[in-house]
Amino acid sequence: MKKVVHMDWDKLRIFHAVADAGSLTHAGDTLHLSQSAVSRQIRALEEMLNTTLFHRHARGLILTEQGELLFEATQAMMKRVEAATARIRDSEEEVFGELKVTTTHGFGVLWLAPRLAKLYEKFPDLKIDLMLEERVLDLPMREADVAIRMKEPSQADLIRKRLMSIRMRLYATPEYLAERGEPRMPADLTNHRLICQNPRSAQVTAGLNLVQQLLTFDIQSMLTVNNYFGVLQAVLSNLGIGVLPDYIIEDFPSVVRVLPDVESVEVPVFLAYPEELRQSKRVSAFRDFVQEEIIAHRKSRKAMGAD
Incomplete structure (x- = not known):
């Protein structure tokens, strides 16, 4: 019968920090633990799993194949914990803190960035991280909080809102x-x-x-x-x-x-964000701002006879 190994969350957290830093000392600094305490926890984890997780050499530590496997798992766990923490905070906070917005270079530079002054006037404590790339970022994994995309998002669990069409x-x-x-x-x-x-x-x-x-x-x-x-x-x-x-x-x-x-x-423009951010004050503030700007943009286009 296979022996069931019950993983110790604390040891995994320490392993993750060591693998990330590539050094016991640096990981210790991050975790506020002594190098010997970190080393002891890693040895205990290796004994528990009956494997070697790191190759030790003069320049630091390198993950073994088994270490790589565990690091992939702890990385996914950390991302999920961060995402959950952010979502809990988001549902309670007022409109301040970081908001990660992703869109294409063209739309971000030519349409969105010139209008952000109005949003900051209303909410001066917002910290917007504007990520301009053609690559579609993973919203449920919190690579970004809100996306403005030039096609309907295919990911499930996203709230989507059609903003306008462009040509x-x-x-x-x-x-x-x-x-x-x-x-x-x-x-x-x-x-x-x-x-x-x-x-x-x-x-x-x-x-x-x-x-x-x-x-x-x-x-x-x-x-x-x-x-x-x-x-x-x-x-x-x-x-x-x-x-x-x-x-x-x-x-x-x-x-x-x-x-x-x-x-x-016609190219449809969609605003999307994860279902879990439905209650987020900063996401709502950004969504409302973009929608108001789109309405003003449409009126101005009609006045210019651009449609």
Whole structure:
């Protein structure tokens, strides 16, 4: 019959700190324990499991294969404990503390960041950690608290709210068009410089499809950048005609639309957060702020006749 090993939470916590630090001394400092106390606990854990968890060498400690397995488990446990602690705190606190928000580079830099001043005015004690990446972060595992994504999230256990729809369109400055002439039909793009995201860089499928469609017109000159902020800067510098999301127009009124019949399919924008954060005051404050800004954005777009 196999012997059942009852794991000691304290020993696992100490093992995790040692594996993380790669040294008994550093782990001891973190845990406020002496090096000998840490060493004793690790030896006891190794005896209990009847295995060696660390290779000891001059430069510190390296995990054995068995140590790696246990470290993976303790890492997952620690993440879950942190997530649970954060959720308990979230349900009780007022609107302050850290809020991890993730979205794409384009939306984060061009739409969200310029509007955050209003949120800070209302809640000066918020600490927003804005994580801009195309990679979809894992919300239930608390890689982020709130996400704004350019498609409906597929993960279960998420509260999702559709914010708006965007389209990729063609834009240029009046100065560029005055110098190079305005294209009347897509085939005229042959005589212009196209500025867009590199087809190989991470981006929304609708934008990629539009770029691939435009490339069939034998474009002579191109500039590709791996995010929309770079595309916008190049357009503002009169370098050419850029493929950009339509939500930028309100903040850059000097940019004009080119070839109004050319655009991508609609891209839905969703705000999502884990079910467990339903009671979180800071998540609610952020969600309400974004929704208010979207409404103001829509009104302003209508007034400009951008839709």
